[in-house]
Amino acid sequence: MDALEPVLPVLSDDNRGFWDAARAGTLAMQRCAACGHLRYPISPICPRCLSPDFAWTPLSGRGTVLSFVIFEHAYNPAWASRVPYNVALVQLAEGPRMFSNVVGIPNEQVRVGMPVRVSFEPVQTAGGSELAIPRFAPAG
């Protein structure tokens, strides 16, 4: 079993569109069919207008690091092999903000304001499913 297994997402009818798009290399979010709001986190109804209708919409995958921290301790054993690791709040170009990780550079080089682009980490679940976890790499 992969060390990450305990913290991997459980696929459901609500989130399957997000994970299917991720596996295809695209960051997608729910765009409200009534008011156009991009819903994130995934939700069964729009937080702005309460409409249940939406379409999975591909995003550019571009953003900037709004804030970040570096974890020096494994508060969950699933992350033990990754310590030290960063957790970044990424401001996406289209508006939503996502917690993720900046990858591809040492933690010491992560900066607030750094332009980043989504990058997917393939992960195999114990059940044999393949997931692609969105991370962010320096852009440019």
Ligand SMILES: [Zn+2]
């Ligand atoms: Zn709406």
